[in-house]
Amino acid sequence: MYKYLAVVSIIFAVIFTGCQMETPVDTSTNFEEQTEATVLIEDFSYKPASITVKIGTTVTWVQKDSVRHTVTSNDGIFDSGLISKEFSWNYTFNEVGVFDYYCIPHPYMKGTVEVVE
Template sequence: MVKKNVVVIASVVIAGAIVATYVLSGSMNMGVEGSGNRQEPVTPIPENSTVVKIVANAGSNSFSPNPAEVKVGETVTWVNDDSGGHTVTSKDGVFDSGMIGKGQSFSFTFDKAGEYQYFCEPHPNMVGTVVVTES
């Protein structure tokens, strides 16, 4: 069995500017039967986290559930189930995921009650809200 480590660096260039860079690494079986069963990397989700899926570029229907409701001290994890890259960026600057690709996630723990509106930077029509209440 021959195994090789592979690192792929890919940049997305729009209008002459790099807008996203992805670094993927892992091992591939070269010339081994069954090597076509590769799985996408899985990002671990914190225990007791409320999961919000990024499902599409569809305005307020882009995130599910929307709004997400949690208590102070709880964590929300956004998982990108869409094929494109997205961000989870709060309008008030409290959190920003940076670009997350398909299958990747971003987690944030809320320490204050309130309503936190967020959007996707490359797709500002993608909007969501996290409602945080006292425990």
């Protein structure tokens, strides 16, 4: 009986210890020093869909889908044109603001870049 309780206690401890493990945080890029950011285009979405960057940051969209997509701002400030798989397009944000964008052939694909000082 005591062996059974000991085994159950060990299993219980392993399960709950494993669930509480911390995930390392990538601190290699300091937000204050950020000059580049990347957004993936995959699974018919922008990943991440919303990002915040410092003024002067160049954002690069990397196209991973088998169909072509665009990165087109809602207000006409930028438009990538159609981007094929494994190609990328970038834009440098030199003004503070919120820039919403979408994909022309797939208008349900939406993203936002917030630019701060």
